Amino acid sequence: MSDDQQPKPPVDLGIYSRQAAEVGLDPADRIALIVSAVWVLICVLFLLVVGLGDASILGPMRYLIVALTVLVPVALIWIAALAVKSARIIREESERLQISMDAMRQIYVTQAQMAATTMGPNVERKIDEIVKGQKRAETALEHFATSRTTPAAPSPERPVVPAPQPDPRRNLPEEQPDLALGTTAEDYANPVSTADFITAMNFPETADDRAGFDALRRALADRRASRLIRASQDILTLLSQDGIYMDDLNPDRARPEFWRRFALGERGRTVATLGGIRDRSSLALTAARMRQDSIFRDAAHHFLRTFDKTLASIADGLSDQEIAAIAETRTARAFMLLGRVAGIFD
Known part of the structure; x- marks a missing residue:
C-alpha cells in the first residue's frame, strides 16, 4: 500500500479537541x-x-x-x-x-x-x-475675533450708518464734543459697510473663512454694529448648549415689507410672518430655558432689544435685497426663534 493511502493522523487541537472515548x-x-x-x-x-x-x-x-x-x-x-x-x-x-x-x-x-x-x-x-x-485653531479664532485698537479703513461700499461730514466753514476743536441723544463720535469712528455687516451677522462659516473673519473684525470696530454682533454671539452660544443650531432651522421667508413694518414699530399679528420658525423641539427647548435660566432670559431680552434698535436705525437705508439677506443670517434666525418664544409676534 502506498503512503498516500495511509490515514493521516488527526490534528492535535489541544484543549479545544474532544477527549478520546475510553475503551x-x-x-x-x-x-x-x-x-x-x-x-x-x-x-x-x-x-x-x-x-x-x-x-x-x-x-x-x-x-x-x-x-x-x-x-x-x-x-x-x-x-x-x-x-x-x-x-x-x-x-x-x-x-x-x-x-x-x-x-x-x-x-x-x-x-x-x-x-x-x-x-x-x-x-x-x-x-x-x-x-x-x-489650540492653534482657538488661538486663530480669538485673534480674528478681537477688534484692533487702531481704526480700520472704511469699506468703499455704502456704510450702514453714514459718518457725519465736517463743516469746512467752521474750525472744529481738537476734541469733538458728544453728539446729541447720547451718541458719541466713537459711534461713527469706523463705519461698517452693509455687506460686511450682513456677513458679520451670519458669522464665519469655518475657521478658514478669512472673508468672514475680516468682515466680523470690521463690524466689531463699529460700536453700533458690535453691540448686535456681541449680543448675537452670546445668545447663539447659549442656544448651542441645548443643541440648538441656526443652521438646522429652516424658517419661512417673510417679505421685506414685513421687516420694514416691524422696524417702524408694528407688533403682533400684523408681523407674525416674521416668526417663521416651526421647529417644535427648538421652540420647546428655548421656552423651557427662558423659564428656568435667568441668565439665558436676560441675554435673550438684551439680544431682542438690540436687534430691534439696530434694525430700526438702518432699515430706511437698506434695499429689499439687503433686508432679505439679513433675514437669512444666523442672527436673524435667532431673533425669529426668540421672538416667537417671547411672544413678540402674538
Whole structure:
C-alpha cells in the first residue's frame, strides 16, 4: 500500500479537541450490567423455588406476567444507567467549554496588552497633535475675533450708518464734543459697510473663512454694529448648549415689507410672518430655558432689544435685497426663534 493511502493522523487541537472515548465498558454500564444480572438471577431462583403457579387460575397470562416481571426492571436499570452516563458527558463538555473560554479570554487579554504596548506611543502622539491643532485653531479664532485698537479703513461700499461730514466753514476743536441723544463720535469712528455687516451677522462659516473673519473684525470696530454682533454671539452660544443650531432651522421667508413694518414699530399679528420658525423641539427647548435660566432670559431680552434698535436705525437705508439677506443670517434666525418664544409676534 502506498503512503498516500495511509490515514493521516488527526490534528492535535489541544484543549479545544474532544477527549478520546475510553475503551471498554463505562462504569455506569458495568453497574447496570451487574444489577441486571443479579435481578435476573433472583427471578430465576424464585421461579425454580415457587414455580409458575397453577395453570387453572392465570392460564397463559402467567407467562406474560413473568416476562414483564423480569424485563421491566432490567429496562429501568439501563435507562437509569444511560441518564447517569449522559449527565457525566454533559458535565465533561461543560468543563471543557469553560476551559476553552478561559483560554480564549487569556489570549484576548494578552493580545490587547501587546497592542497597547506597541501602539500606545503612536496613539498618544496622534492625540497630542490633535490637541495642539485645536489650540492653534482657538488661538486663530480669538485673534480674528478681537477688534484692533487702531481704526480700520472704511469699506468703499455704502456704510450702514453714514459718518457725519465736517463743516469746512467752521474750525472744529481738537476734541469733538458728544453728539446729541447720547451718541458719541466713537459711534461713527469706523463705519461698517452693509455687506460686511450682513456677513458679520451670519458669522464665519469655518475657521478658514478669512472673508468672514475680516468682515466680523470690521463690524466689531463699529460700536453700533458690535453691540448686535456681541449680543448675537452670546445668545447663539447659549442656544448651542441645548443643541440648538441656526443652521438646522429652516424658517419661512417673510417679505421685506414685513421687516420694514416691524422696524417702524408694528407688533403682533400684523408681523407674525416674521416668526417663521416651526421647529417644535427648538421652540420647546428655548421656552423651557427662558423659564428656568435667568441668565439665558436676560441675554435673550438684551439680544431682542438690540436687534430691534439696530434694525430700526438702518432699515430706511437698506434695499429689499439687503433686508432679505439679513433675514437669512444666523442672527436673524435667532431673533425669529426668540421672538416667537417671547411672544413678540402674538
